[in-house]
Amino acid sequence: MQVLFKTNYDQDINYLVDRGERVRVLLALALALIAPLVVGGYFLSELTMFLVYIIAGLGLMVLVGFTGMVSFGHGAFLGIGAYTHSVLLGYGLPFFITLPAGALAAGLIGAALGRAASKMHGFYMAIATLAFAIVVETGIGAWEHVTGGHMGLSVPPMAAFGWEVTAGPLQYYLILALVVFCIWGVANLMRSPTGRAFVAVRDSETSARSLGLNIARTRIKAFFISAMLTGLAGGLLSHLVFYLSPESFGVNESLKLLLMVIVGGLGTITGAIFGAVFVSILPNLINLLQNFLPSSIAEAAGLEQLLFGAIISGFIMFEPEGLYGRWRKLRLFIETFPYYKRATFTRQKRYLKTERFR
Amino acid sequence: MSELEVNNLVVAFGGVKAINDVSFSVEPGEIYAVIGPNGAGKSTIFNAISRVYTPQFGSIRFQGQELLNCEAHEVVSAGIARTFQNIELFENATVLDNLLVGRASKVRTGALSEFFFTPRVRREEHEHRRKVEDILDLLDMQHHRYEKVADLSYGARKNVELARALCADPKLLLLDEPASGLNPEETADMSFWLKDIKEELGVTIVMVEHDMNLVGRIADRVLAIAGGEVLAVGNVTEVQSNPTVQAAYLGTDA
Amino acid sequence: MEFSDAIQLLLIGISQGCGYALIAIGFVFIYRATEIVNFAHGELMMLGAFMVLTFSEIWGLGFWLGSALGILSLGVFGYLLDAVVMRRLVGQAQATIFILTVAIAMMLRALAGMIWGWTPLSLSVPFSSDITFGGVVIGLDRIMIIVGTVVISLLLYAFFSLTRTGLAIQAASQNQLAAYYSRIPVKRLIAVVWAIGAMVAAVAGIMMAPVTQVDTGMSIFGIKALAGAVVGGFGSIPGAVLGCLIIGVAEPFLDFYFPAFKGTYAYIIMLAVLFIRPEGLISQTFQKKV
Numbered sequence: 078m079q080v081l082f083k084t085n086y087d088q089d090i091n092y093l094v095d096r097g098e099r100v101r102v103l104l105a106l107a108l109a110l111i112a113p114l115v116v117g118g119y120f121l122s123e124l125t126m127f128l129v130y131i132i133a134g135l136g137l138m139v140l141v142g143f144t145g146m147v148s149f150g151h152g153a154f155l156g157i158g159a160y161t162h163s164v165l166l167g168y169g170l171p172f173f174i175t176l177p178a179g180a181l182a183a184g185l186i187g188a189a190l191g192r193a194a195s196k197m198h199g200f201y202m203a204i205a206t207l208a209f210a211i212v213v214e215t216g217i218g219a220w221e222h223v224t225g226g227h228m229g230l231s232v233p234p235m236a237a238f239g240w241e242v243t244a245g246p247l248q249y250y251l252i253l254a255l256v257v258f259c260i261w262g263v264a265n266l267m268r269s270p271t272g273r274a275f276v277a278v279r280d281s282e283t284s285a286r287s288l289g290l291n292i293a294r295t296r297i298k299a300f301f302i303s304a305m306l307t308g309l310a311g312g313l314l315s316h317l318v319f320y321l322s323p324e325s326f327g328v329n330e331s332l333k334l335l336l337m338v339i340v341g342g343l344g345t346i347t348g349a350i351f352g353a354v355f356v357s358i359l360p361n362l363i364n365l366l367q368n369f370l371p372s373s374i375a376e377a378a379g380l381e382q383l384l385f386g387a388i389i390s391g392f393i394m395f396e397p398e399g400l401y402g403r404w405r406k407l408r409l410f411i412e413t414f415p416y417y418k419r420a421t422f423t424r425q426k427r428y429l430k431t432e433r434f435r
Numbered sequence: 436m437s438e439l440e441v442n443n444l445v446v447a448f449g450g451v452k453a454i455n456d457v458s459f460s461v462e463p464g465e466i467y468a469v470i471g472p473n474g475a476g477k478s479t480i481f482n483a484i485s486r487v488y489t490p491q492f493g494s495i496r497f498q499g500q501e502l503l504n505c506e507a508h509e510v511v512s513a514g515i516a517r518t519f520q521n522i523e524l525f526e527n528a529t530v531l532d533n534l535l536v537g538r539a540s541k542v543r544t545g546a547l548s549e550f551f552f553t554p555r556v557r558r559e560e561h562e563h564r565r566k567v568e569d570i571l572d573l574l575d576m577q578h579h580r581y582e583k584v585a586d587l588s589y590g591a592r593k594n595v596e597l598a599r600a601l602c603a604d605p606k607l608l609l610l611d612e613p614a615s616g617l618n619p620e621e622t623a624d625m626s627f628w629l630k631d632i633k634e635e636l637g638v639t640i641v642m643v644e645h646d647m648n649l650v651g652r653i654a655d656r657v658l659a660i661a662g663g664e665v666l667a668v669g670n671v672t673e674v675q676s677n678p679t680v681q682a683a684y685l686g687t688d689a
Numbered sequence: 690m691e692f693s694d695a696i697q698l699l700l701i702g703i704s705q706g707c708g709y710a711l712i713a714i715g716f717v718f719i720y721r722a723t724e725i726v727n728f729a730h731g732e733l734m735m736l737g738a739f740m741v742l743t744f745s746e747i748w749g750l751g752f753w754l755g756s757a758l759g760i761l762s763l764g765v766f767g768y769l770l771d772a773v774v775m776r777r778l779v780g781q782a783q784a785t786i787f788i789l790t791v792a793i794a795m796m797l798r799a800l801a802g803m804i805w806g807w808t809p810l811s812l813s814v815p816f817s818s819d820i821t822f823g824g825v826v827i828g829l830d831r832i833m834i835i836v837g838t839v840v841i842s843l844l845l846y847a848f849f850s851l852t853r854t855g856l857a858i859q860a861a862s863q864n865q866l867a868a869y870y871s872r873i874p875v876k877r878l879i880a881v882v883w884a885i886g887a888m889v890a891a892v893a894g895i896m897m898a899p900v901t902q903v904d905t906g907m908s909i910f911g912i913k914a915l916a917g918a919v920v921g922g923f924g925s926i927p928g929a930v931l932g933c934l935i936i937g938v939a940e941p942f943l944d945f946y947f948p949a950f951k952g953t954y955a956y957i958i959m960l961a962v963l964f965i966r967p968e969g970l971i972s973q974t975f976q977k978k979v
Contacts, residue, residue, distance in 0.1 A: 086564045089531070090557065147784040149791065193960075196967035199783050200726040201923075204915055205963050208956030219949045262550045269549035269556055270535075270542040273528070277536045280525035287485055287519075288603060289511035289540030298546055332795065335788060343785075344527065378807060379799035386796030393789045394777055 092264055109253055113246035121249060122317065127357040128252045129313045132259050134337045134349035134356075136306030139263065141335070142344040143272065144299040145279030146194070147203040150210030151334045154183040154304045156217060156326025158311025160224055163232045163321060171237030180309040187304020188297050195296035210331050217323040229322040232315045244316070252313055259306060264346055266302070275299055307334075329382075336389050342401030351400040438463040438639050439484075439607060444493035446479050446663075453479045454490070455663040461607075466633055466640045468654035470647070470674070472684055476663040477643040478520055481609050485517050486510050497607065511540045516605035518596040520612050520643075524584045530595050531580050534570065537602030538563040570601045573635070574628055590621040594628075601632065608632070610642035614649050622646060626653050647675070659683070693824040698941045704831040704900075706937020707838035711893035712914035713929040714845065715886035720923060722862040722882040725775060725786050729794035730890055731911015736797060737763045737891025738903045739805050742812050752815055760891045767887025771880040794908065802905045809902035817899055830899035837896045841889060842930070848885075858882055916959040922971030932970065 083089065093099040113121055137151050162179035166172060190209055194202040218227050235242040242248050266272045274295045277285040286292055315321055333356060341352025363384060367375040374380065396402055410417040437460035446454040454476045461467045469477050482488045484495055486507040495502040497513055505513060516537075525533050541563070544556045571577050574594055584592060593613065600608055613629070614622045626649050632638050633653075644650050650657060650671060657674040659666040661683035667674050674680055716730040727733075740762050745755025774793070778786055816829045849855035861868040861875045862882075869875045894907070901907055914933055921932020936955045943954040950957060962970060 086561050087557075089564070090560055141784065145782065145784055147787055193964045193967065197963060198968070200787055201919055201963060201967070201969070203726075203784070203787050204912075204919055205960060207912065208916060208960050211956050212950070212953050212960065215950050215953045265552040266546065266549055269552065269560065270539065270544060271546045271549050273532055273536050274539060276528050276532070277525050277539070280527055281523045283487070284519060284523035284525075284599075285536070285539075286507045287487075287511065287517050288537055288599070289508050290536075291506075291508045302546070332791065335791075339788060374803070377803040379802040381799075382795050383799035383803070386792040386794075386799065389792035390774070390789055390796070393781075393785055393792070394774070397781065397785060 090268060092268070106257075113249050117245075121246070122244065123357065125244075125249050125252055126314075126317050127353055128249070128256045129310050129317060130337065130353040130356055131256050131350055132313070133307050133310035133334055134341065134352050135259055135263055135346065136303045136308075136310065137334050137338050138341075138343075138346065138349040139266075139275070139306065140299055140303035141338055142348065143267065143275040143279065144296065144303075146296065146299065147199070147335075148206040148303075149203055149328065149331050149335065150190075150206035150208075150213070151303075151307050152326045152328065152330030152332075153210040153213035154187055154307040155311035155314065155330060155334075156213060156321075156323070157183040157186055157304075158308030159232075159315040159321055159326070160217060160230070160311075161308070162312035163230055163315050164223060166233045166235070172235045172242065173237055176309065176312045179312040180305045183308020183311065184301045184305030187308075188301040190304075191297040191300025192293070194300065195293040207328065207331075210328055214323045214327045217326070224321075224323070227323060229320050231320050232318070235316050242316075248316065255309070255313070259309070260346060260350075263302075263306075267346070271295075271298065332385065332389075336385055338399075339389055340392050340399055342399030343397070345401050347404075348399055348401040351404070355400060437461060438498060439641065440494075440496040441480070441484070442494045442496075444480070444483060444495065445491045446476075446483050446488055447491050453663050454483065457493075457660065457663070457665055459658050459665065459668060461639060461641055463639055464633065464637060465655040466629065466642070466653050468650045468657045469641065469643045469660065470645070470650060470657055471660040471666075475661045475683075477660065478611055479663075480660075481517060481611055481641075481643065484510075484609060485515065511603050511605070514604075514606035515609060516600035516603040516607075517609035518593075518600050518611055518613065520615070522589075522592050522596055524592055524596060524599070526585045527583065529581055529583055530576070530587070530598075531567065533584060533595055533599050534567045534602050535563055537599040538566065540603055566604070567602055570598045573601075573631065574598050590617050593617060593621075593625075597625075597628070601636070601638075605638060607639045607641065610640060610644075612643055612645065614644060614646045622649055625649070629653055647671075696825050697827065698945065699938060700825070700827050701831060702938035702941045703934065704834040704937075705940065706917070706934035707835045708893060708897045709910060709914040709917045709933035709937055710930040711834075711838050711841060711896065712890055712911055713918040713933050714842065714926060715889040715893075716915070717918060717923060717926055717929045718845075718882055718889075719886045722858060722879055723775070724783065726783075726790070726915075726923075727886070728787060728790040728915070729797060729911070730886070731908035731914065732794045732797035732801075733763060733767065733887045733890040734894040734897070734911060735801060735903075735905060735907040736766065736894075737887070738812065738894030738898045738907060739801055740891070741895050741898070742805075742810060742903050746810075746812065752813070756895055759895070760888050763887040763891035764884040768880045768884040770887070771883035775883070776876060776880075794911070798905050798908055805903075807905060809904035809906075811902050812895075812898040814895075814899045828900065830896075834896045834900075837892060838930075841892060842926075845885075845889070854878070854881065913955040916955045919969055920959050920962045922969040925971065928969070928971040 088094050093102055112124055116124070133151070133155060136154070137148065140146050140148050158179040161182040162175045165175040165178055190206070194205055197205060217224050220226070224230055235248070242251060274285070274290050277288070277290060278292055278295050282292055318325070337352035337356045338349060340355045341350065342348030363381060367380070392399055439461040441460070442458045444454050444457045445452060457480065469480065471477050479488065483490045484502065486502065486505055490503065497515060500513055502510060502513065525536060542559070544559055549556050571580060574597065576591070576594055576598065579587065579591060579595070584595060587595065593616070597610070597613065614625050617625060629640060630653055633640055654671060656668065657671050658668050659674050659677070659680045666679045666683055667677040712730055712734055715733070716727045719725060719727050737759055741756050741759030744750050744758045745752050748755070750758065778789065814830060816833045818829050819826050820829055820832065849859060857868070857873045858878050858881065860871070861873055861878050865875050897907065897910065913936060917933030917936040918929035919932065920935055921930070922928035936958055939958055940954050944951045
């Protein structure tokens with residue numbers, strides 16, 4: 078374990094001060110850069126999908142992990158981003174305009190939802206986002222002459238002035254650049270006043286207010302940023318699925334995003350990345366599992382849903398800090414071997430913390 | 436002119452009047468203690484001043500500004516910071532981050548520049564940090580800087596809350612039972628710090644406190660209330676020897 | 690639309706609303722006792738309907754015995770759900786707990802689909818004939834939902850205000866710590882609340898089964914009932930029932946006149962109400978004491 082002697086405030090502001098952390102991040106980045114040279118075809122498209130999910134997860138993390146508001150409706154923002162991007166692209170606009178436009182559309186709708194939700198109490202907000210997702214899904218289906226309704230909409234190629242970003246390494250690098258940009262931006266936010274305001278609103282509304290934070294404004298901001306990132310992910314996702322239909326942005330997609338941030342580890346940026354890794358390899362894990370199960374169970378419809386539910390509940394019950402929490406414990410175990418104590422992470426006994434006024 | 440003037444304050448919940456026609460004024464630079472039996476309405480006064488509750492009637496003027504026209508989050512910009520009876524800290528953040536949130540009312544950067552972390556954001560972060568370090572020095576808690584609040588003892592949390600309120604550069608501090616739950620040594624520390632805060636920073640302090648030793652040691656004036664009404668105002672000995680105050684604490688036969 | 694059609698839609702709406710209300714009663718009780726919002730309540734209702742179907746049709750025990758066993762089994766299930774799962778989460782952030790109940794809902798739906806199949810099954814009930822009066826045709830099953838809701842509400846009211854256990858539960862809902870100090874076994878009572886909530890949901894499942902058929906899609910009523918409870922105000926049973934009735938009555942009319950968003954009007958109404966009054970029609974204080 079490296080012991081840091083801090084001599085400068087910048088050491089608390091800068092990220093990656095720890096040498097080990099710096100090495101790990103650079104290594105991951107190097108791997109991401111050389112990946113297209115090593116693998117191709119199917120595996121590369123899987124990797125690209127993984128990158129897109131990082132952005133979406135980061136978006137949801139801003140809301141659920143940092144600001145403590147639950148959204149059961151983030152699939153809708155993914156959909157709004159994807160549809161806005163694809164429809165505008167269909168009108169012949171260049172992708173570097175339509176992509177931000179999709180993100181902005183999702184962001185603005187998110188801010189509007191956030192404005193209403195900011196005054197609501199915790200679970201009213203959760204139910205409202207769930208209802209919002211259902212209404213958006215139906216709305217996309219009903220608005221046939223623009224979205225193609227339930228017939229679906231085929232996504233035009235990612236093009237600008239006759240130049241086209243085709244699937245493959247070029248697309249991969251473009252998305253990788255966006256991922257790095259988004260992670261950098263969110264990390265910046267989290268080390269500045271806005272990020273601290275998010276956490277403050279999550280942990281204690283009353284004292285956040287007494288310290289001068291406008292709760293409603295902070296929540297709207299979080300909704301805007303969160304929906305914008307998810308909308309951007311939606312725009313990128315449309316080029317990986319080629320074909321949009323309202324059903325693919327319903328409640329199930331929202332729950333998948335939620336699964337991602339919970340399994341990854343709420344409240345950390347690394348958690349969003351770990352979650353994306355997990356969601357990307359989950360179908361393969363399920364396939365693997367199916368080989369071991371008797372065929373009556375393995376082939377039953379609904380197995381995937383069952384496992385989704387089981388994974389979420391398992392993590393919430395046994396490892397609320399997610400994969401990132403596990404990883405932290407593992408690292409500490411190795412770094413401090415043989416002095417690791419399980420009790421380091423034991424939580425205090427807790428009581429029902431009432432949120433009601435009596 | 437008085438620093439804080441509360442006039443004819445009435446706070447009612449449904450039909451129950453928790454505060455009934457209370458008036459008092461606090462002079463600049465003094466330590467003003469509010470005492471009274473449980474349920475007397477001490478915290479309600481604080482909650483009315485910090486705009487958690489909206490009074491039915493009355494006025495609260497701070498340096499001539501009517502606080503009832505402020506939203507709850509604007510009170511701190513007027514110059515009033517507070518602590519809470521049951522500690523309200525940001526549990527999952529470090530002490531440093533908690534104190535930096537205390538600077539929230541002084542933040543001048545927006546989310547966009549923070550997203551790109553412009554040099555100006557960094558410069559301001561340094562400024563906030565310097566202020567936070569001053570407070571950490573004052574309250575002698577540098578060693579807690581990087582600890583998570585959830586890992587701290589009760590006494591340390593009380594101090595963090597006091598420090599966080601100080602980070603907002605207040606002119607008036609509202610302390611809701613600063614010494615409750617502290618052991619005698621911690622209480623002694625607290626009384627020194629409160630004096631320091633008054634003398635070095637020139638902050639006016641209004642506090643609710645049950646520990647009469649602490650009140651006797653540091654308070655310049657004491658307001659005794661019971662049942663939502665003022666019983667007596669004066670220095671500690673005056674208030675303690677007041678027959679109505681004794682009756683309120685000990686019952687009428689005493 | 691003719692007048693008799695309107696009356697018919699109104700009656701259907703009221704019975705639908707009562708169905709939602711039956712579900713809402715269950716989770717409002719659970720909410721009041723534990724501050725947990727059970728997003729899986731619709732799934733409990735679905736499970737109840739499937740259990741009754743299993744006992745009465747597949748095992749051939751007949752409707753009444755099958756219903757009794759079905760309701761009882763759900764009671765056991767509710768009790769265990771609290772004792773095994775929810776109790777571990779006391780003190781965790783509310784957000785985490787909602788997500789957990791949603792995950793449980795997913796699992797229950799998937800399990801039900803795997804066990805009983807994804808195609809709708811029908812449960813034959815002794816009250817399925819139609820009644821005609823003044824040109825209005827209404828199914829007896831619809832009437833039974835309304836009657837059932839009233840009966841259950843009265844029973845629960847009696848239970849909570851007259852019996853010792855009911856009063857103890859009320860005490861525990863008001864202040865867990867104080868109730869615990871007065872020798873009330875808070876943990877066990879909360880599990881009992883879950884059991885009662887699940888049993889009421891099972892009754893709702895039986896009542897709704899003839900009009901909807903029994904399948905995994907039934908669970909959507911849980912979300913609509915949540916929407917209704919939010920519209921009326923979550924804190925009180927009468928508020929929740931009122932909200933559910935509003936949603937139930939509005940739905941068939943809106944579906945009829947504006948079919949584009951058919952099936953989602955419950956949510957649209959709720960969103961509209963929340964936009965205007967963020968606390969629901971009957972407001973309540975959620976503010977924390979400091």
